[in-house]
């Protein structure tokens with residue numbers, strides 16, 4: 303199959319939108335928009351996301367011991383765009399606090415979040431699957447942002 307056909311078929315599957323955050327080796331907050339997040343296991347509690355080997359934060363998430371999954375609300379499309387921009391300070395003007403368990407950034411007014419310790423990484427083609435054990439999290443009753451066929455719903 304052609305890559306373009308693959309992309310078009312994959313795009314018909316609606317997903318939520320997350321910002322995966324962490325802290326880099328210099329102690330600075332880092333974050334990346336990702337829709338590859340999914341839950342994985344109930345016993346133990348595991349979640350995962352996949353990161354492109356060419357992503358600017360690739361080495362950060364290969365070295366970091368932890369990550370947080372910030373599930374964006376329907377009015378946070380601007381954060382999805384900001385955290386997928388190249389060569390900018392993605393945290394400029396973004397309110398967040400550090401999580402209690404890992405210190406990963408938790409963005410203000412997200413629908414919900416998971417705070418995770420990285421327990422495994424698996425190479426898969428041009429991506430690496432990063433698996434986290436959930437240590438903490440919280441939820442609200444807000445409506446999540448949805449992404450489908452390249453558009454936000």
Ligand SMILES: Cc1cc2nc3c(=O)[nH]c(=O)nc-3n(C[C@H](O)[C@H](O)[C@H](O)COP(=O)(O)O)c2cc1C
Pocket residue numbers: 319334335336337338339351352353354356357358359382385386387388389449
């Ligand atoms: C809706 C959406 C979902 C994305 N999902 C992922 C993902 O799951 N994994 C990934 O590595 N990149 C994903 N990206 C791209 C990253 O946000 C990427 O870091 C960014 O586009 C390019 O910046 P960089 O070259 O600085 O890494 C997604 C982007 C958008 C807009």
